[in-house]
Amino acid sequence: MMLIPCPWCGPRDESEFHYGGQAGVAYPADPDALSDEEWARYLFFRDNPKGPFRERWSHSAGCRRWFSLVRDTVTNEVLR
């Protein structure tokens, strides 16, 4: 049971959070300008590294704030 550091509520059990996957994937400014391939990348393709991973979490059972952190996907250590 990981401790996830919520910026507002402090560290809480992971079971209070909703996982949001890779951070920093922006909604395309102009979807129409994208080819189907490019649109598919936005829809379905996310990084899946073995090691440090910047990812999003939402404190769904608490303040409902979204935030991102870097976690090592092998050790589960929160790096920053």
Place this chain on the structure above:
Amino acid sequence: MAERNSPLGGAADRLAAVAAATGGAVTVAEVPFLTQLNVRTRPSGDVNVLQLGPDEWLVVGSSASAVGAAVDVSAQRTTVAVGGSRVLDLLAMGCAIDLHPRVFRVGDCAQTTLAHAPVIIWRRETEFWILVRSSFAAHLADWIVDAAQEFTAGD
């Protein structure tokens, strides 16, 4: 005109019986019909609530984002007051956060889950107030009555 009904109005007797059964180790009662106003704004620094009159209050804080919102959520949650000599042990059976007085002081509050139900836990002088979504109130009451069995006499 028929009176109002609070989420745990029908459970009052069952909740009252807990104190007797546990010899005061656990006390529990609903605090119904509290006014609750959800205010959305992001002040920087202190926030104060000023009473301007019998029916008027003012939330004051040096605000970064002026735009706010106030929503009446009085009936969204009801309040369950739990106390007694073993209240910390009782809550520890269903709540994962640390409520030790060194960490969670009088006046502190936390939004978390208790018995898998979303709650706001607020530490008062002699007891905890649990603000629980009205639809979960009956579940929480049942859970507390069950958990309190651990503290009932008979051993």
Place this chain on the structure above:
Amino acid sequence: MAGGLVDHPERLWRNPEPAAAYDVIVVGGGGHGLATAYYLAKNHGITNVAVLEKGWLAGGNMARNTTIIRSNYLWDESAGIYEHSLKLWEGLEQELDYPILFSQRGVLNLAHSLQDVRDSVRRVHANRLNGIDAEWLDPAQVREICPIIDISPDVRYPVHGATYQPRAGIAKHDHVAWAYARAADALGVDLIQDCEVTGLRISGGRVTGVHTTRGTIAAGRVALSAAGHTSVVAKMAGIDLPLQSHPLQALVSELLEPVHPTVVMSNAVHVYVSQAHKGELVMGAGIDTWNGYGQRGAFHIIERQMAAALELFPAFARAHVLRTWGGIVDVTPDASPIVGLSPVDGLFLNCGWGTGGFKATPGVGWCYAHTVAHGEPHPLNAPFSLERFVTGALVDEHGAAAVAH
């Protein structure tokens, strides 16, 4: 005899040094990689093949799954490859001359809500049209198949019924892997362990070999079959895949006298349980939501699973959890696999099996070998191309009708 050693062969495999070059290199010595190598040799006469395993053969998900075998998937595309696989399972013990303890004890997929019932009946009708044995059972019939299930209506999520596939069952995962390994080895395939692929050699858009912890090895074709780690290996070829790797936990109890005659799966409450031949209860849990390569999950997932298990099986109350563990499942956006060609010539993909990998072992080995041998997909894995994520023609097994594991 309970706990007895089955009669394993005296010889399983050689431990050869890697050669300088192979016609085909299979990356990943799990069930899929070993089966692929076997069918390459057996069905296509391609025997100059090496299977490269970074650790020990079948030490990944093959050693960590709950060994459930079934083919009652919703969509035609899934039913096709899983049913092909089940038919191969039915002859595998003879084919490989190895006691893999394949036991067709049937699987029950429980329904706990009115929508579960609709989805279940939908799946039964779809299965029958695909020639798959499937029936809908009411709670009383469920209890006839598995007497220890609590079907009382006043539990939190009552059992409204179940789908039943009599031909489904379980097998002993290690034995299956060793059987394929032995057979492949006998046909001349080199099984090379402690050999981690550190890079892919690519020139002119075509793969020409692999760099490994035991040197560089040339290859005409390279078939990736590294469940859980596929994203990492594919990245070496500059290929991004729509995969996320998650922990998936499982556990076993102590050995118990026979109490559970079939396989029971409940998606709604996340319980997957069978009783293995030695007598232990083997259970799968839900998938941890976050990405993880640590082969370890969170404890509350196990607690949740135990609570759900006792809702269904009150008799398990005093059984004991002996050991829990985690595997790494790579999951695609539509919970269906990716099997076929890659953007790099000569490099092939087999990944994204999520929780379906074990049961698919013979079927995907068969089809993937065909794909590698002919340079084009077998009809049964053609629908599982990378292309579908662009066109939107997904094979969505985790929609409302999903049945995991």
Place this chain on the structure above:
Amino acid sequence: MSQAFRTEAGGLVDRGRALAFLFDGREYEGHPGDTLASALLANGVHRVSSGIRTGRPRGIFAAGVEEPNALVQIEEPFPEPMLTATTVELYDGLVARGLRGRGRLAADPDPGRYDGMYAHCDVLVIGAGPAGLAAAAVAASSGARVVVVDDQIRAGGSLLGTGEHLDWVDRVAAELAAAPEVRLLTRTTAVGYYDDNYVVAVQRRPGLPEHRARERVWRIRARRVVLATGAHERSVAFAGNDRPGVMLAGSARTYVNRYGVLPGRRAVVLTGNDSAHDAARDLAAAGVEIAAIADLRDGWAITGVAGTERVEAVTLRTPDGIERRLEADLLLVSGGWNPVGALYSQAGGRLVHDPGLAAFRPDGNCRQALEVAGAAAGSYTLGVCLAEGAAAGRRAAEAAGLEAGAIVLPEVSDPEGRPPLAVWTLPGGDPATAFVDLQRDVTVADLTRATGTGMRSAEHVKRYTTAGTAHDQGKTSGALTSGVIAELLGVEVGALGVTTFRPPFTPVSFAALAGRNRGMRFDPVRVTALHAWHEANGARFENVGQWKRPWYYPREGEDMAAAVLRECWAAREGVAMMDASTLGKIDVRGPDAAVFLDRLYTNMISTLAPGAIRYGVMCRPDGMVFDDGTVIRLAEDRFLVTTTTGNAAAVLDWMEEWLQTEWPELRVHCTSVTEQWATVALVGPDSRRVLATLAPALDVSRAGFPFMTWRDAEVAGRTARVCRISFSGELAYEINVSWWDAVALWEALLAAGAPFGITPYGTETMHVLRAEKGYPIIGQDTDGTVTPHDLGLGWAVSRKKADFIGRRSFSRTDTARPDRKQLVGLLPDAGSLLPEGSHLLTGPDETAALGHVTSSYHSAALGRTFALALVRGGRDLIGQTLWATLDDGVTPVTVTGSVLYDPEGTRRDG
């Protein structure tokens, strides 16, 4: 024979009280403080079970959790499978039997209660032996919050077995028990070590009344952990090393000192280290005759063990090569000690081989905030254990920002010792009787066969032979197995390594892990303000997510079909009402609220006028329908949106996700008000008249209160918001009042509606009514692969908006195909009710399906059965015949449009 092997005095059992128990059908006596094993030994019983494969007699081999042999089945007071006699605390009336391999589960429900507790501390000390007690005492002296767990019934650890310094142990334990911020948990085994110092421990609580938990799971979050878990002795592989009477030397010492039990009369000692000499000394002092101490370091060897049910004689070869047969009923073995590294391994730490120690020990740099002290770290002398423990406790206190005081440690002088011998197998004898894993019956011969197959990995060999996979998880056999395999493969045991330890450290009952999360507590039950009324009035309920919703209200003698027909009829021909409070409700406000909703919904929201209502659809970015509901514009900058019951939380999360992570510039706030409002749907031609009587001030006329508008009004004397919306095609209103006023409103409606025969209805009737109008239910008529166009909701997809979530996906080649599955109506030619899930074929003998039935009902209004279905190219098939699969065969159906009732919409305004 009554406890013939109990010493005259000594030990930590309460000789003043006798406990009667039954084992394998025979009556025995023991004392409080005994384990089942010590009580059996006191009665001269060594043989407890048989080898699972070989059937060879097996005795008590150890004295603690590491026991591989003495498996028992508890029969009374309640059946419990497979426990070790060495861990079963003796109690009066215990009935048990020796177990060969497989345990038995009870047929009756377990009467026991189980619960769980969360705990938080500055320091968690695991193990209350000398190192653990010293650590806890020092940490506690700083005022830190300390939790100490130990699996025994009392603190002391190894000192209980050696009988040393028990006065110090008792004093420290008493001080800890009395300290306000310290929790000393005995009978509590730490079984799992997870991320961020989250440790799970299981507490046994015997002797409590049934309303209190017999087992408790502790979930402990510790700022710092001190692992003081001690060491387990291991055996040596030699022929006949499994005979009853063969016992680990340290365990025999424990039986003598702690339990006052003689494990035999005449003992031979076989060892490769010093500890067995101390054991021999204590046994001799207690009256056991020591026939010989064969120290392998001096060149002794063992060549035979005689006896089947019990050791009778041992044949040794002296250093000068003379064979000597010694009568003995006890053979004490010590192959060395393994630090208990299971929790360290679970925590993510590595175990490394230490040649000087002849064992694997923690490598000392685990990523988690823990440290290892005492024997668990490979320190086997008391003085060092105490010092390491005290130092660990001090550092832990400092880490918590506190200062530790001084504590009194016992005076000890550690003797100079000889280094242990790394010994795995002893030559001679039949390797098929030289056991490495006693519980799995795995021998040196089995391991040899495994390596012979070509296996080179310890993991393979262990799986091939099943070594280490039994109930004891290889506590005594793991390192030994690795050692033997290393010998067979000719590699360094350190290079081979040990297999990773998995939780739990000791077996944990399913029931303990489930705790109180059973029955209705398994998942919270959510109810509306009207639940009590529904229950009192005979409603059958349907689970929708966590909610209990009234499904239908059968009257005396009515089955479901009859009740639903009656309820439908009332809604179509008179007036009916439903509790719709479970619909999700979200207050969305702020200057950019309209812009925000335009981006989320497929249709245009910003053009909605205050006072008006619009139906809206939400898609995921992939273009598939995610949720639907109504959007009420309360003011320029304020909306109230409703969601489906099951999706309320998901939609709010969805809104927050986009607001916070994509569009932080939008000035919008979303607040859930699902429980703030209770909602009653008032449906039917007479609904207007019923509403009029309760809301005299409200203009309910067609013109005064048009469709898809809302009014604030007083209804039945309550502040209410009334919406003119309909999910049935009939004249209908949704009346929203405070949760507190729901019962009053409901009863007022019943009274006012009585003259019109007002009829409460449930979700089933609601589903039929909406299906007759072709309104889809998200999640029933959709499955995550359906677009708004597929549902015939193209009218709700804006062509004016520049963008909204999901729009781009509509133009993907597959998503744009004209022959996608589309929602259509079906009329079974034979008038039968189609199964929901039935598949649709172009001909009776076809097997390729065009789609499936999503909804199927009897319709009171249509006077027939009908269905909705998703059919490939369905809208082009209207008027044609398809065949629907039945459980047995097929039946013809005619494809129709999805709106079957009042397609002109004439009934909407009454």
